[in-house]
Amino acid sequence: MLPEHGTGADRATPASIGFDATRLGRWDSALIDFLWQLRRLAAGRGIGFDESGLPDASRRLLSLLDDSRPAPLPPRRGPGLLARLGGATTTALTGALNNTGELSSLLGGLTLRAGAASLGRARMRGIDLLDNLYDAGPSALLIITVVNVLVGAILAFVGVVQLRRLAADSFVANLVGLALVREMVPVMTAIIMAGRTGGAYAARIATMQGNEELDALAATGIPATDYIVLPAVLSLTAMMPVLYLYGCVVGIAGGFVVAIAMLDITPLAYIQQTRMSLPVGEFGFGLLKSFAFGLMIAVTSCRIGMKAGRSAADVGSAATSAVVVGIVGTIALDAVFAVVANAVGR
Incomplete structure (x- = not known):
């Protein structure tokens, strides 16, 4: 110094x-x-x-070094509330449109391959179709029986308690029959199948994705749509109306047992009242809803499985997503059917 x-x-x-x-x-x-x-x-x-x-x-x-200090940068301000809201909305809409486009593309391809399968031109093995039919049909009868019997019994019990106050307990059969056939059986059956079969479809396909089995099929020239997705979609779509009819029968039987036990009514009178309150058109509407529910659950579950990652955690995430999407989609689709039914006067 x-x-x-x-x-x-x-x-x-x-x-x-x-x-x-x-x-x-x-x-x-x-x-x-x-x-x-x-x-x-x-x-x-x-x-x-x-x-x-x-x-x-x-x-x-x-x-060579400059001693001048750079001017401080102005503080960065984050996007405002409206900008963040607009960005989140745009992202959500873009994702929804992309998912809708992919589902539409998959559904269109499956429709074409189903037509080819009916002519024997699709690479779908008959044994795979039979296995999926058994899994989506007879294997699910026990849980379908338990749930729909209990739902019918609960509706009958509530109906007896409430209608008895109005001296209209003889209309319990009408309440149970219409509620089961129009709403409860198709919705409950679809929810059960979304949790049982839809989640299984997504987990199975996601596991194949993680094991590179889908890549092996693509390398050998076998389309995964024909070999894996098509049997699952056809099976669940075909079995849902059958399960719906079975659920209606066992649900009405559950309501029948409770009503007979609580009311002073003969079994024949209850059956006659039920038959008069259920025209054939009610079953047709329920069959249409069941068909749509089955198709929606099968297509979305398979699509989620094919888009899953390759780790063990992705398999669990795919199964969970398939169950949630199946249940929420069932309720949303049922709301659409309710609006359509009201518009056509049903």
Whole structure:
């Protein structure tokens, strides 16, 4: 350090800074960085900086560095509430449109392949179709029976308790029959199959994706749509109306047992009242809903399985997503059918 200036409190501030590098050995870029920082600090406080005692190489390197400080950048402000809301809405709409397009493409392809399968031109094995039919039909009868019998019994019990107050307990058969045939049986059956079969479809296809079995099929020229997806979709779509009719029978039987036990009514009178309250058209509407539910559950579950990742966690995520989408889709589709039925006067 060279001579100091000032008095009192300013006496510790040097007039300039100098260096003696005669005993300096090897040095690297750390020295240049230190000197540059020191030079900038000295310039900011009005202190001289004498470089004459430094090695020539270090002075040349220091001369290449600019001491001027860059102007501070203005603080970045995040997007406003409306911008974030608009971005989230755009992202959600884009995802929904992409998913709708992929589902429509898959459904169209399956329709064409189903036509080819009816002519024996699709690469679908009959044994796979039979296995899927058994899994989506007879294997599900036990749980379909338990759930629909209990639903019918609950409807009959609630109907007896409430209609008895109005002296209209003889209409319990009408309540049970119409509620089961129009709404409860198709919706409950679809929810059961979404959790049981739809999740199984997604998990099975996701497992094949993780094991690279789908890649092997593609490498050998066998379309996964024909070999895996088509049997599953045809099976569940075909068995849902059958399960619906079976569920109607066992559900009405459950309501019949409760009503006979709680009401002073003969079995023949209950059956006659049920028959009069259920025209054939009601079953036709329920069959149409069951067919749509089965098709929706099968197509969405298979699509989720084919889009899954390749890890074990992705298999579980695919199964969970298939169950959630199947249940929510069933309820949403049922709401659409309710609006259509009201529009056509049913």
